[in-house]
Amino acid sequence: MTMYNPTIDQRVDEALANDFLRLATRRATDRLRNNKYKATAELGDWEKWRQAGETIRTHVVANLDFYLQQLIGQIEKQGGHVHLAKTPADAIAIVRKIVADNNSKNVIKSKSMISEEIHLNHALEEDGSTVIETDLGEYIIQIAGEPPSHIIVPAMHKTRQQVADLFEPIAGHVLSSDTPTLTRFVRLQMRERFLQGDIGITGCNFAVANTGSIVMVTNEGNGRMVSTLPRVQITLMGMERIVPSFRELDVMLNLLARSATGQRLSSYTSILTPPKRASEADGPEEFHLVILDHNRSEILGDQTFRPALNCIRCGACFNVCPVYRQIGGHAYGSVYAGPIGSVITPLLEKDWKTWGHLPYFSSLCGACSEACPVRIPLHDLLVKLRARKTLSGHTPQIEQQIFKTYRYFFTHEKILRRALRLGSRLQWPLVRNGRISGGPPPLSNWTKSRTLPKVATKSFMQMWSELNP
Amino acid sequence: MTNTNEFINQLASKLGRATPTETPNYVASNVPQYRLSNPKERASIFLDNWQALGGKGAIVESLEDTVQCLRGWFGDLLAAWPNKPQAIIAWDLLPTVAEYAFKALEWPLVRYTQAAQTAVDRYSLAALAELGVTGADRGIALSGTLVINSHPQRGRAISLLPPRHLTFIEASKLRDNLFEVLEELASLGIPPSAIEMISGPSRTSDIEMDLSIGVHGPIEVYVVVIDD
Incomplete structure (x- = not known):
């Protein structure tokens, strides 16, 4: 796990002393939260949408074996390859092998939290590949060598001047720090990479079980680049990220876009059923779906914490959390920060010693549970995690x-x-x-x-x- | 690499039962859906929402309208574009009005799928083009969204690589909400390899939450709604 400072106290003190970080976090979360309010109010009865979301997610998780089996069958029928990874190490080995088998040197990536979870980039770079994060925020933190500080806005903690300073050595000349200049630089810089990329690695917002499709949302269009141009596409997916059919996507995509950024739909929503058909001009010829367990099956078997698998990674709980809003994401020390990160990290990593502090990063005010578009009782799960930690004798x-x-x-x-x-x-x-x-x-x-x-x-x-x- | 059966069986045991053999049922909760009363309203709301996202658009009723609209948007630009014969890259077949309009304007169209032999060469052509021209299969009024299915005579890079993207869509293909579109897509059976839903230009707020347009995808997006 990437960490700034070894101890929680040091990380928290550092965050609290960083005025820009605190201002930026508050400003960004305010904006995201207020946009969400507007976007949810216009839907009419938002509570009905939340209930519908909870119903779908609960049903899928309770029948995850069936839907995974269906998904795997559909993808293989269409000529795609499915790889099942029990552990992060398995997932890394699978991706490494695909990259090596294709003799690929240029790997382009769109955003994937699973790749953060398994720390993929480093492994591929060790093998001699160039790995480029193409989401602007992810690219910034990749150059800085830092983990994301927010699940939707990964470089929230960076000032535009810091971004300009990071880009300058790559540009080879001085860059002004206005955002249009920085954005244009990335557009030009990334164009060549997109055209040269021989493997595209993507995340997966939802997989559709009965069609074998992958749904991916981005605003920048990098997700489309990565899933359209390279000859080989690898998609990384947490094993719970499924919907039964296209029909459920209506509720899930509305909940996701509106809760994450307050948009009605993200700029680009791609429903992909790769590989490309033989007669088509564009799209990957080879498609690999890597499905990661990493103790998700343990959570599945645990009635108390099973609802944590309902999460759609929208980040709405971050934006309302009084703890996150004060310290930002890095103080958590984990890949997943915010209330949902505090719930799932100790469960995924199964390590109280390193992650046992996370359930205490909460005032238990319940704002997270209220914000959650699929009604996960986050504050309740945090209390239960504290109890579990205490009963297992891991308190100091x-x-x-x-x-x-x-x-x-x-x-x-x-x-x-x-x-x-x-x-x-x-x-x-x-x-x-x-x-x-x-x-x-x-x-x-x-x-x-x-x-x-x-x-x-x-x-x-x-x-x-x-x-x- | 884990064996599929082993993986699935382990989940079944965590769930404390055998894996169902039939698709499990559940009672879906109803949600209130956005509905409009007539096609005219639908077209105008679609356009409003598309423009609110930063796109340009027009509703046309005739070939003359279309020609005028295209000349207004691109006439001056075209004169300045270097590499003029390859500046506009398009689907093999556009909606009829669009085909006639480009013919009337005498603007040459490069047909993407036939323009080069290899994928790499096609991408380069698309990346160097100034304008990509496509049709759309459906549109969503509520979110100002274009829905474009992949097809052998199309090419996905046309709506992605050039800095400008122009789409023609018949008003009859517009729907009120995402749900209606998904229902129709579900009835297709095996879906096309890509269904791209595009709502406005490429955008990012990753630097200090400051909105920037056109980071990777098209910077300018145009839609012509054909009143049919």
Whole structure:
């Protein structure tokens, strides 16, 4: 996993100290959120659309074996190749082999979160291929060597000047930092790459089980380039990303475009059923679909967390999350940030030690659940993840100790009374203006950004016994 | 590389049952759909929404209208385009009005699929062209969307590589919403290798959320709605 700083605290502190990041994140999420409100209001009864989305996704996930089997059958019937990957390492090995078998040197990619999840680019580059991210935001972070900070706007954290600075060594001359100049530079720069690309790697927003089609949405048109021009197309797909038929695409595409960017439809929605027919001029001659499990089957078998597989990766939960809006995506340290990232990362990676902090990146206000177009109860799942982490004994020693102490005092009334009396007398070095501030760790973790009420001189228990002698 | 049966069986066991042999049923929830009352309204709303996305468009009723419209949009540009005989690249067969209009204007059309032997040469031609001309199979009024199916006599790069894309669509091919279009597409059986839904020009907001037009796909998009 790519990370900036090794510890969560360092990453969060860095994010909180970065004024541009915080301003940009707030501005961008505000914009996306407000656009979404407009686009959903005009649909009439948005709640009905959400319910319809939830119904479809729940049905598909509950019958995932059937629909995957159908999808695989259809694709193979049309002459496509399907590869099933249990682990990220399997998926990488599959893609590497296809690239090697085709003796390909120029790989062009449109956006794929699965490729981020499995860290594909590095592996292909090791084999001597040039891999180019063609989505503008992905291209920026590829040059910068950073993970995406938002699922829809990956380079949200970069200023236009930073982008110009990143592009200049490639351009070989000074670039002005206005966005039309930067966009034009990328257009020209990328044109050659598109025309030379011999393998195109794409993501997959939805796969249609009964036709064997892949649905991909982009605004820039890079998805179309990557799936039209190269001779070979590889599509990477999380195994849950299915709809039964074209009919369900109506609800899903409306929910996705409106929730993600507030558009009625993205600029380009491609429904592809590759490979190209023999008599057609354009399109890939060879098509490979790589379907990734990576512990999704574990989530499927877990009734509590199964709804997490309903996600359509629109990013709406990011834009309303008070935690994400303060710290941006990098502080999470994971490929998937935001509320949904906090839910799925610990489940996909099955690693509490590295990812156990994520369920705590939430105020549990429920804004994410309200924003989710397929009604995933995200805040509820976050609480359940915290419980699971705690019960599996992965909370820090100090936290376990604190709760043991808490239990001890609250099950021994006399000792508790004595401790409170003692506390009210001994707390004076920490009290300023009637509140506790400062102090040694672990107390300082709380007091570095807020204060605590001081222990009352006369405890509630004392008052109570005076009232009821 | 995992065996398909093994992969599917593992999912079935996670789901605690055998894999169904028939397509499983479910009760779809109804959603309120956007509906318009008549074709005239549909054409005009389609055009409004297309223009709101940054496209240019016109509704034409005759060949003269069409010629005038094309001359207005491209007449001056054409004079300035270098490599004029190869500036406009098109489907092998455009809607009749379009064919007649280009003939009347005496603007040469390069027919994409016949223009070169290899894919690489065709792409280069399309990338060097100034204008790509296509028809459309359907349109969606609500979202200002063109729906274009792939076909041996067409070519997908025409609507993608040139900096300008011009589409002709008969008004009778417009639908109110995406649902109607998908229902019709579903009835085709095996879908064409590509169904491209295009809503306006290529756009991005990836740098500081500032909208830029034309990052990879066409920068200018034009639609002629043929009143039939």
